Amino acid sequence: MRLVFAGTPDTALPSLRALLDSPRHDVVAVVTRPDAQSGRGRKIHPSPVAELAEEAGIEVLRPPKAGDPEFLERLRRIDPDCCPVVAYGALLPQSALDIPRHGWVNLHFSLLPAWRGAAPVQHAVLHGDQITGAATFRIVRELDAGPVYGVVTEEVRPADTSGDLLARLAESGAGLLAATLDGIEDGKLEAVPQPADGVSVAPKIGVDDARVDWSAPAMRVDRLIRACTPAPGAWTEFRGQRVKLGPVRPAPDAPALDPGRIAASKNSVLVGTATHPVELGEVQPQGKRLMGAGEWARGVRPADEDRLG
Structure with a gap:
């Protein structure tokens, strides 16, 4: 044709x-x-x-x-x-x-x-x-x-x-x-009308929609970040500055943390959600390059009162 x-x-x-x-x-x-x-x-x-x-x-x-x-x-x-x-x-x-x-x-x-x-x-x-x-x-x-x-x-x-x-x-x-x-x-293929049942809509996901709500369950946080990768890019704020987030790993066996609270150790950077923590992967602070979460945490040294939000 x-x-x-x-x-x-x-x-x-x-x-x-x-x-x-x-x-x-x-x-x-x-x-x-x-x-x-x-x-x-x-x-x-x-x-x-x-x-x-x-x-x-x-x-x-x-x-x-x-x-x-x-x-x-x-x-x-x-x-x-x-x-x-x-x-x-x-x-x-x-x-x-x-x-x-x-x-x-x-x-x-x-x-x-x-x-x-x-x-x-x-x-x-x-x-x-x-x-x-x-x-x-x-x-x-x-x-x-x-x-x-x-x-x-x-x-x-x-x-x-x-x-x-x-x-x-x-x-x-x-x-x-x-x-x-x-x-x-x-001439051998005929289109079939869509059923009336099962219709769902998928509107564009904008930058505002991609902000992570740490008071949501870990599963929801994980899905949102993966859904927004690579675009529009999931993000959160730390000390008033935007931080882009790469995919996270749910950590159901880690000790509980308040939503948004950060627990950084030598091997991982955990953030609390409504259920169990998630482990951060890569992050990109505002105006800076993409980096591993451990490198970011060593640079900013989050205090007990710091929260992602």
């Missing part, structure tokens, strides 16, 4: 590569978000999808909005059979959805109808799901509510961060997306 691929971040690259390598499909253009600031110097850079497309000699479309008239006219002239989508990052108006004859097929990183929305992987980790996956579905106007073509499942491992889990889903999902497009081209 003649394809226009829509995507923006690194997460979309396995799918784009799979379709570029497919002998059955021809990716004639990509749609991606406009170039944006990134990195320490905050310089303007193209998206990862744009960079890969340019390397492959494929036309790159960067509409400010998906309803932009010039973009819609160019898409009509390209005349794609289908538009696969992976983490594009913008809503598609009906005027765009109507152009490809087989519609827009999205790879979503959850087992729909669970975790519709912007952050399905983070919410799967945050809520302690043991199994998640990815689904391909035809995009309709209602958010992530279109009929489903296929799914793959993935175990959520006990120490998974959202970054770990998303990386695996991006790879397995790429195969699912390619197989879905093969089935659509063959």
